[in-house]
Amino acid sequence: MAKVHTESVARLVELLCGMPGVGERTAERLAYHILRLSDEEAQALSEAIRDVKAKVRQCSTCYQFAESDPCPVCADPRRDRSTICVVEEAQDAVSIEQSGGYRGLYHVLCGRLAPLEGYEPEDLTVEDLVRRVAEDEVREVILATDPDMEGEATALFVREALAGLAVKVTRLARGLPSGSQLDYANAAILADALEGRREMKK
Amino acid sequence: MAKVHTESVARLVELLCGMPGVGERTAERLAYHILRLSDEEAQALSEAIRDVKAKVRQCSTCYQFAESDPCPVCADPRRDRSTICVVEEAQDAVSIEQSGGYRGLYHVLCGRLAPLEGYEPEDLTVEDLVRRVAEDEVREVILATDPDMEGEATALFVREALAGLAVKVTRLARGLPSGSQLDYANAAILADALEGRREMKK
Numbered sequence: 001m002a003k004v005h006t007e008s009v010a011r012l013v014e015l016l017c018g019m020p021g022v023g024e025r026t027a028e029r030l031a032y033h034i035l036r037l038s039d040e041e042a043q044a045l046s047e048a049i050r051d052v053k054a055k056v057r058q059c060s061t062c063y064q065f066a067e068s069d070p071c072p073v074c075a076d077p078r079r080d081r082s083t084i085c086v087v088e089e090a091q092d093a094v095s096i097e098q099s100g101g102y103r104g105l106y107h108v109l110c111g112r113l114a115p116l117e118g119y120e121p122e123d124l125t126v127e128d129l130v131r132r133v134a135e136d137e138v139r140e141v142i143l144a145t146d147p148d149m150e151g152e153a154t155a156l157f158v159r160e161a162l163a164g165l166a167v168k169v170t171r172l173a174r175g176l177p178s179g180s181q182l183d184y185a186n187a188a189i190l191a192d193a194l195e196g197r198r199e200m201k202k
Numbered sequence: 203m204a205k206v207h208t209e210s211v212a213r214l215v216e217l218l219c220g221m222p223g224v225g226e227r228t229a230e231r232l233a234y235h236i237l238r239l240s241d242e243e244a245q246a247l248s249e250a251i252r253d254v255k256a257k258v259r260q261c262s263t264c265y266q267f268a269e270s271d272p273c274p275v276c277a278d279p280r281r282d283r284s285t286i287c288v289v290e291e292a293q294d295a296v297s298i299e300q301s302g303g304y305r306g307l308y309h310v311l312c313g314r315l316a317p318l319e320g321y322e323p324e325d326l327t328v329e330d331l332v333r334r335v336a337e338d339e340v341r342e343v344i345l346a347t348d349p350d351m352e353g354e355a356t357a358l359f360v361r362e363a364l365a366g367l368a369v370k371v372t373r374l375a376r377g378l379p380s381g382s383q384l385d386y387a388n389a390a391i392l393a394d395a396l397e398g399r400r401e402m403k404k
Contacts, residue, residue, distance in 0.1 A: 005296065006269045008257045012250040015243075020231045021223075029222040032293040034251055035258055035267050041217075042255040046248045048214040049236055053244040055210045056237055065237050067208045091234040094207065 009035070058090075061132070063108035063125050065090045073097075073106060080104045082139040086129060086158060088112045088146060096144060104142075107132065112145060113154040124154070126161050133167050140168045147174050147192075211237070263334070265310035265327050267292050275299075275308060282306045284341040288331060288360060290314045290348060298346060306344075309334065314347060315356040326356070328363050335369050342370045349376050349394075 005013060009031050016027035034042055058064065059071035066072060073079060073093075083104030087093045093106040109124045133141060143158055145151035159169050174192035176185055185193070207215060211233050218229035236244055260266065261273035268274060275281060275295075285306030289295045295308040311326045335343060345360055347353035361371050376394035378387055387395070 006258060006267065006274075008250070008254045008269065009267065012254045015247045015250050019235050021228055022232075026223055028293055028296065030224075031254065032267070032291070032296075033221050034254060035292070037255070039255055042251055045217045046251040048210070048217050049244055049248040049251070052210045052214045052233065052236060053239070053241055056208060065208065065211065065234070067210065072208075089234065090237070091230055094230065094234075 005031075058108075062093075062106045063090070063110055063128075064093055064106055078103075082137060083142065084129070084132065084138055084140075085142045085144050087144050088151065088154065092144065092146075104140075109145070109154065109158070112150045113157050114150045117150075121157060124157075126158055129158065130161050130165070133162060133165050138167055140170060143169065143171045147172070207233075260310075264295075264308045265292070265312055265330070266295055266308055280305075284339060285344065286331070286334065286340055286342075287344045287346050289346050290353065290356065294346065294348075306342075311347070311356065311360070314352045315359050316352040319352075323359060326359075328360055331360065332363050332367070335364060335367050340369055342372060345371065345373045349374070 005028075012031045012034065013024070013027045016022055016030050017024050019027075022030070034045070037045070055067050056065045057067075057069060059066050059069055059074055061070050061074045064071045064073065068075070080103045084107050085093070085096060085102060085104055086107045086109060087096070088109050088111065090108050090110075093108060096102050096106075107125065107129045109126065109129075111119045111123050113119060113121060113124070129141075132138065141158075141162060143155040145154045145158075155171055162169055173196055174189075175196050176182065176189060176193045182190075207230075214233045214236065215226070215229045218224055218232050219226050221229075224232070236247070239247070257269050258267050259269075259271060261268050261271055261276055263272050263276045266273045266275065270277065282305045286309050287295070287298060287304060287306055288309045288311060289298065290311050290313065292310050292312075295310060298304050298308075309327065309331045311328065311331075313321045313325050315321060315323060315326070331343075334340065343360075343364060345357040347356045347360075357373055364371055375398055376391075377398050378384065378391060378395045384392075
């Protein structure tokens, strides 16, 4: 392919390409969007990226990204310390937090069991989770890994690691996504929904 | 909604959100991806954004983004100076350049006629195009605006502006996209394909 981008544009495209959901065409679109930003806007973006790396660290307790250690959730006396919700990645905890229905603590595994992607058990923060559960008065660990093959394998692995401790281990429900239509659900979703069916009270 | 992001993450999400194809969820994913980059990678991205704004300017002839003025295309003696391809945005010229089939010059309009989006005729670089065509020995202007309503209106507007000059004005062909399947084409595509049908030589 001919050299079509100027050098600094090519460099930016290269760095953007490969970010989540960003292929080469999207990277080009983003780069040209940045070219059309005002100098102040581009400066702000450049600084925000530098800032986020300079200010944000992982909480030494739960591994969530935060500007303080412990993070605001771990430091909040109003949170229910007897429950820990285990997620694969930091932003999964953010999603659960945004849902507004959870008042316990979190534990970020920082990955999933996926040997093919290069994730091995020792890359995950499972040992720290076991220590937290053993040392603090944790009564329930909710496994909120993804509802797919790797997430399921990861949940089983964490379940095993916690087997020696007197703690209840639960897994998020699988079933029909709220707000969806039944005829858009695939076989796996329907099988989960049937398997997990609940009796309705009279 | 509860304050779920730390301050510098929220700032980054806010700046990323609204870029092409980037909604709030994607912005969050990108922000957390940046958090997981090494310090060096994040620094490189931050600098690439600063660099691209510092080094890249618009070519004073064709309005393409470039690190030199005139841009490499306008400065290249091997390009066919008798043909100008008119595009809405800089990256449209990049797409055409990547196709490898064009050896003429470009002219970036820096927008399209879209009064509802706030684009008016005077925002476009049409006057400069008219001057180029009148002063240089341009024999053909290819209108390569988008094949949609605004792109068509823009093409008609440019065609009008060039009406007084002895130059051939052409428009990119519309029809079936190469490599597609006929039964995926919508009515408008099929109408264009029929309208533009060509006789096959024996």
